[in-house]
Amino acid sequence: MNTKKPIYVRPLDLKQGRVEMAHGAGGRAMAQLIDELFATAFDNPFLAQGNDGALLPPANGRLVLSCDAHVVSPLFFAGGDIGCLSVHGTLNDVAVMGAQPLYLAASFILEEGFPLADLKRIVESMAHAAREAGVPIVTGDTKVVERGKGDGVFITTTGVGVAREGITLSGDLARPGDKVLLSGTIGDHGMAIMSQREGLAFDAPIVSDTAALHGLVAAMLDCGADLHVLRDPTRGGLATTLNEIAQQSRAGISLTEAAIPVNPVVAAACEFLGLDPLYVANEGKLIAICAERDAERLLSVMHAHPLGGRAAIIGEVVEDAHGFVQMTTRLGGRRVVDWLTGEQLPRIC
Amino acid sequence: MCLAIPALVVELLPADMARIDLDGVRKDISLSLVEDVAVGDYVIVHVGYALQKLDPQEAAETLALFAELGKAA
Amino acid sequence: MKYVDEFRDGDLAKNIARKISLEANTNHTYRLMEFCGGHTHAISRYGIADLLPANVRMIHGPGCPVCVLPIGRVDQAIRLATEQGVILCTYADTMRVPASNDLTLMRARADGADVRMIYSTQDALKIARMNPEREVVFFAIGFETTTPPTAVAIRQAAAEGLKNFSILCNHVLTPAAMHAILNVAGGVKLDGFVGPAHVSTVIGSQPYEVFAGDYHKPVVIAGFEPLDVMQSILMLVRQINDGRAAVENEFTRAVTREGNRKAQALVGEVFELRETFEWRGLGTVPDSALRLRQKYTAFDAEQRFGVKYIPVSDNKACECGAILRGEKRPWECRIFGTVCTPQTPVGSCMVSSEGACAAHYTYGRFREEIQ
Structure with missing residues (x-):
């Protein structure tokens, strides 16, 4: 590009100009x-x-x-x-x-x-x-x-x-017994956006997690773990992506709420607006589903990568003809983690 | 569902407003429904208004009661 | 979150659960209604049903302002936005409530109506100040908790002489709905109430004394955190075992007998009782809602724009009434989960995630599928 000829009378006004x-x-x-x-x-x-x-x-x-x-x-x-x-x-x-x-x-x-x-x-x-x-x-x-x-x-x-040669990852390959791993905290991107929405605005040190994950993926593939599914839980959040996988694989997924990392400030912002971080968008996180025997090894590989520092094993794939995603709550009860109905809206009154 | 949450008052503002903090989330809310709120108080916040001051003594007693149940069980 | 996280502790929950199991009489089925959607939400979201013995059954009451809002009221809001061209300000909760002609506020907005989601009545006032050439209507819904913020906004608008602001008033009253549930012909099988959390911060515990006295139903006012709910269930079990019916307060950190006098006075100054109001699922309930007092009628959007309330009957197959009274469970309704789902709600209980049917569909569906 250095040999470009100055054929334009005036350079673009990148300070004051506008798209025409x-x-x-x-x-x-x-x-x-x-x-x-x-x-x-x-x-x-x-x-x-x-x-x-x-x-x-x-x-x-x-x-x-x-x-x-x-x-x-x-x-x-x-x-x-x-x-x-x-x-x-x-x-x-x-x-x-x-x-x-x-x-x-x-x-x-x-x-x-x-x-x-x-x-x-x-x-x-x-x-x-x-x-x-x-x-x-x-x-x-x-x-x-x-x-x-x-x-x-x-x-x-x-x-x-x-x-990668010899690697096939697909949403329909989750098998009962497989472990479900998550690369880090959920809800950061969605709440960073929400905090600036007109009418809902609040001040909070929430930063979008937007990041390129191929380096982390490469490290995970390099370790030779028996990976079955990789997905990035963007719109609709963790809950929606797990429901997609459960449906594609015709299996259930059982989660442990206490294992799912959420930044405290994101959790607080969600409380304010009546939102569930499970349904809030991420832009730099991935879900990995792998054979049980490789889960711990895969987790330590993720931990060693800058984008997987807070990775966690959050659940497992179970047999379930209904394809429910279920969660053991922090309180010890169980609930369904359903598909998102429409766009997630604040629930306040 | 009358979503409301206890938050810490960090600053009193003009026009009966206050700045509150919930684990780093800050928002300006109205104090027009409550009286005698001071910085350091916890208030129950609903749709941008403090509904009630939270009584820390009562909260402690409720928690102590829960803990007591554990010992008795 | 201080004063929140402590009340979600799993170990303490197990202790209370153990106590409930120990003390609940196995020969008796305890039928307890949590009136509020907030409690329904806590029970569903934390899976509290799993921690309770089978003979302690929670019945989800009508305390969700979105669920009890009749279709005709949403129609009015949509007509204001589409036919009168107002800026309609609303809490986001109402955006997806189905109205007539397959419309919702969300769809009305997609069709060009100016519908804005707000967090606070202060935001609605701000929008009115910034758009003096437009009419701004606030879709005022909610129970006693949400009413005082509307009262503040009306007083502020009056003091400022804000001429382009008005409200579509749908504020309703909790005790009136509890009376309606208890007055059902043939009696109602309820042993007690988990009483509202935030409603009670405003009205206090005193208004529930009539239910303990006249109807002999125990009421325990509880916070919205899961441990609050569990503790209130234990307190109800104890009252029932003792044959007592009293109003007890588990939520002492925020509720007193008198409630918030300042908020009550503001509401009394701005609003007065409506003789009658239609509730979705409960029908017409006397003295169950509020309207603006004479001196504030200039702020009444119904009068200012002449938008009349036109009742719309619910689907005949819908069992919401029986479900709200605890006579039927969601899955005993023929259209539950088939025609009526959170995506395509037919009845009031499916409209908001705090409705009895939506909560069961969204959080608890596995329970009867597994049976």
């Missing part, structure tokens, strides 16, 4: 936005090819492809923003397939009038997240919609990876 319809119209304005913002931030040889698609070297193994659309309000939150979130979200979807992510593609839908300074922050955050993860953003697209027809920025990312 022309930035998505395919003309010179769009080329300038791509050159001065996206290509500069994402800078890599594949993107520098400057073509409609990226020409990539042959991959060695089974390909994993995953795609995720990101919409979040507010766009900037404690611990991250829509930019890094859109990188982590897709990397994690590829990683929990037991794969090493190799490349990302990103597509932006921008709303007319959106401040270029904010866009710059988001794009730089994406670039930083991708660089940290060691996965380049090799191709992309930008469209602009009229003011009022978008929510600032929507970002869709697609990730390609290569599955």
Whole structure:
């Protein structure tokens, strides 16, 4: 990108400027936005090819492809923003397939009038997240919609990876007797977002857990544990993801409430709003289901990784034709942990 | 369900408001329904209002009663 | 969380459970109603039923303001938002309650109505101040706990001369509903009540004395934490064993006999009794709700916008009434879990997670599936 010619009369005004319809119209304005913002931030040889698609070297193994659309309000939150979130979200979807992510593609839908300074922050955050993860953003697209027809920025990312040889992970492979592991505390991302919602706002030192998990996954695969399922419990939280697995595997899951880590401040915020952290979104956690004999070993591998410091064995897979997820409560009783009904709403009166 | 929770009053604010803290979560609530609240008191908070002051002496006695049941059992 | 976590201790719970098992007479079935949704929630969420002997049975009462709100009231709120174009402010609890024509406030919002979820009546006032050119209506629902914050908002609006603020008043009264349950023709099989926690912080324990006196039903006021609930059950078992009927207070850390006089005075200044009010599941109950006093009628959205209450009857197959009175259990209703689920609630008990049916469906379904 260093050989780029200065073909534009004036550089983009990244301080005061705003997104205009022309930035998505395919003309010179769009080329300038791509050159001065996206290509500069994402800078890599594949993107520098400057073509409609990226020409990539042959991959060695089974390909994993995953795609995720990101919409979040507010766009900037404690611990991250829509930019890094859109990188982590897709990397994690590829990683929990037991794969090493190799490349990302990103597509932006921008709303007319959106401040270029904010866009710059988001794009730089994406670039930083991708660089940290060691996965380049090799191709992309930008469209602009009229003011009022978008929510600032929507970002869709697609990730390609290569599955580890001999590893097959799938939601239908949980077997009675398997142990259920969780990589850390739940509810941090969802409550970080909730704390900034209009009408519900409160002050709390809650930081989104958004993070790329493929390093942790690689360490877990390296240890040779007999892994059956990996999933990242995002929307709908831990409860929803476990119900998906139980249904796919036609088995029950039995949890121990006291074993599930929750940050005290997240628990407190949930109490305030009548929310259950089991249903609150995460963006940097994974659930692992593995053969019982390997559970302790897998747990110590997770503990040794920076993103698994608070990992815990939270339950086990049991025979249950109904596919219920059940939990032994802190009090010693039992309850069903059901699917989420609609969006989780505060319950206060 | 009349969701309400005991929280610590950390600061008295103008207009009969107070800042409360629950394990790091802070919020400004109204004191218009209670009297004689001071910093350091615990109040029961419901939809942004303190409903009642919590009586720490009574709380301690209830907990002592629970503990006593354990010994007796 | 101080004053919370101590009241959720598993070891102490086991001690109380042991006491209940020891003291409950095996020849007697104890039929106890927890009136409040908050207690229903605690019982379900902590699996308290598993810690109780089989002959101590908890019956989930009607103390969930969302569950007892008739469809016609939600219809009024939706009409205000869609036909009158007001900004409708509401606690999030009402957003998914099914109304007529397959509508909810959530769907009305999707169709373009300006419906805003708020945490406090202070937020509704703020929205009214910030939008002087718009009408702002607060969908006021709830029991005695939630009423004083509405009273404060009305007084504030009056003092400020806030002309674009009004409320759709649906505040209801706990003792009236308890009377309705106990006055069922043919009598009701209930041995005692776990009395409301936060409602009682406001009204005190005194209003329940009539149930102990006239109806000879023991009442134990309990906090919403699981140990509070268990302790109150033990206290009820003891009263029943002794043949006593008294009002006892387990929640002494927040409830006195008189309650919160300042809040009561505010409510009395702003509201007066409605002669009659329809409750979902219980039908029309006399003197069971509040309306704004004459001097505050300017803040009454029903009058300001002329939105009349039009009753809508519940589905015929729905057994909510019998379930709320403890005559039937959720799974004894023909439509439970099939036609009527939390996703597609038909009756009031399925509407909020604190309703008897929704709580059983969401938290306790395995119990009868396993039987």
